Amino acid sequence: MPRSLRFLPLALLAACGGASAPAVAPAAALALPDSTVILDAATGAPIPAAELVRRAAGADFVLLGELHDNAIHHQVRGALLTATGKHPAVVFEQFARSAGPIPPPAAGESEEAWLDRYGFDRKSWKWPLHAPVVAAAIARAQSLWGSNVPREALRSVVREGTAAAPPELRRLTDQSPLDSVARAAIDRELVEGHCGKLPASMIPGMRAAQEVRDAAMTEALLAAGAGGPAWLIAGNGHVRLDMAVPRFLRTAAPGRGMLVVGLVERGADGSLPGAATAAMYQVIIVTPPAVREDPCAGL
Numbered sequence: 001m002p003r004s005l006r007f008l009p010l011a012l013l014a015a016c017g018g019a020s021a022p023a024v025a026p027a028a029a030l031a032l033p034d035s036t037v038i039l040d041a042a043t044g045a046p047i048p049a050a051e052l053v054r055r056a057a058g059a060d061f062v063l064l065g066e067l068h069d070n071a072i073h074h075q076v077r078g079a080l081l082t083a084t085g086k087h088p089a090v091v092f093e094q095f096a097r098s099a100g101p102i103p104p105p106a107a108g109e110s111e112e113a114w115l116d117r118y119g120f121d122r123k124s125w126k127w128p129l130h131a132p133v134v135a136a137a138i139a140r141a142q143s144l145w146g147s148n149v150p151r152e153a154l155r156s157v158v159r160e161g162t163a164a165a166p167p168e169l170r171r172l173t174d175q176s177p178l179d180s181v182a183r184a185a186i187d188r189e190l191v192e193g194h195c196g197k198l199p200a201s202m203i204p205g206m207r208a209a210q211e212v213r214d215a216a217m218t219e220a221l222l223a224a225g226a227g228g229p230a231w232l233i234a235g236n237g238h239v240r241l242d243m244a245v246p247r248f249l250r251t252a253a254p255g256r257g258m259l260v261v262g263l264v265e266r267g268a269d270g271s272l273p274g275a276a277t278a279a280m281y282q283v284i285i286v287t288p289p290a291v292r293e294d295p296c297a298g299l
Helices: 049-058 071-083 111-117 131-140 151-160 167-175 180-193 200-224 245-252
Strands: 037-040 061-064 089-096 143-148 230-233 258-265 283-287
Touching: 037 049, 049 071, 049 258, 049 283, 061 245, 071 131, 071 258, 071 283, 089 131, 089 200, 143 200, 151 200, 167 200, 167 245, 180 200, 200 230, 200 245, 245 258
Parallel strands: 061 230, 061 258, 089 143, 089 230, 258 283
Antiparallel strands: 037 283
């Protein structure tokens, strides 16, 4: 199974107007692809699709993870966004961080041009894999937001730690410091995500960059959700309860409800994820695995 975090490439170490509210449309039933199941992470019990929709519709913040190269994950999240009948603000990991919401595509503007204009790296994200959830957000979201920190800013963080982050993000990291367990979890994911070949000397800087990216997503969620619910579309590693955006939200927005959903894959033998994976989320949606090459081959 691929790693749940989207890590910064090692090459990193070298060298506004708001969207108008969409017209209200009726909610749709949440239809899931074959062999996809929804499980309560705490009990392992199956959850009906209608119950997941109910939970999502009632939460202030909904954090939806993904394995970036699994097309089913993007289809399921787009369908869930449509099924709630709500119009939350939607924050994307994939769009560039900005001071306010990004407008939807202008009349006559191609979707590709719009993506490029707002910092969606189509090549890196293997567009059009994300097309279903992007289309659902354009149609349903109250507003659209980006949260991806520029590489230039992250280079300084990798070299100098979170102290080099923009002040508003540094405040969040200072308010919610990593404990030893969360720090170890990030480090483990970093090493595994780099196929065991990440030099130990690089781990602290890469960990700091991950913290800052999580803080940027949190900052966007807080701004986007100032007047109502806000959803996050991001990799599984960014929505983990133990080390990512939820830890920031627990400190910055303690009175608001949160639903954390990890989208994961069955094993090659059809098995469901174990307790260790389930503990990272409140709900897990288990899908068939994507067909992929070994990411560590030839590394």
